[in-house]
Amino acid sequence: MSLTEFLHMGGYAFYVWTSYGIALIVLLANLLLPIRQRRKLLADIARSARRARRKP
């Protein structure tokens, strides 16, 4: 099987590759969101703790 044949998907290229593309985007987004959220949370906790210590 050649690469062009593989990409052509027997004429269903649009439907097959759009499905896989959307799945890839959605699954990656679900992985990246908690990674970013954890980083933000830790920075946020550190900031508010520093502020609380400076006050008294």
Place this chain on the structure above:
Amino acid sequence: MMLFFHKLASPKYFYNFAGRLIPWLAWACLLFFITGLYYGLVKAPPDYQQGDSYRIMFIHVPAAWMSMFVYVVMAGAGIIGLVWHIKLAEIVAVSSAVVGASFTFLALVTGSLWGKPMWGAWWVWDARLTSELILLFLYLGVIALYNAIEDKRTAARSTAILAVVGVVNIPIIHYSVEWWNTLHQGPTVSKFGAPSIAISMLIPLLLMAVAFKLYYALVVLMRARCEVLDRERNTQWVKELAGLK
């Protein structure tokens, strides 16, 4: 064993335990995805009726299975949280909602992209499709309700009740293809009896199903860790973790 569960219910222990588990899950998940995609897209032969379009199945079917599985886990964890006041169960329940909604969305979109070339329509109001759409709305309702309530524990309790009520939809989705005349085809892989699907197509389907399960476990643990950090933000161990003594 009981001691292990008792320890696991402590937020700090869970946070560290999940942190150690995550890399293993990620590698296992990647491995199953790669082999599943290889056998599904390259090795499996085209279908004699549907040509290559059936390859959408390797995403569509695992996503649809997971959309129901995650909902049952979410409702089950919600009940455990409600009855025994186990914080960790609440956290697992709320962490499942967004992933579950994503799986449902994928099942609907890939189904639409499969329906167009096979049925000639992007969407039909058939029982299977409609009940799956209701499932998406249930997930969105759970997410919206959880975010609308300020106090996390009250929010978790309210969403658990909503999730439990919505469980009635799960058997409706599952049996819709048998109860009603639907355009959607009946099940080809069932636990009982021989599946009516070629082995060369069944193997990648099962590989992808395992990959999706591992992926769900991975994302839930990642989200649960964030939730633990947020709820425990005033404790000493979280402050130390954030780089303060």
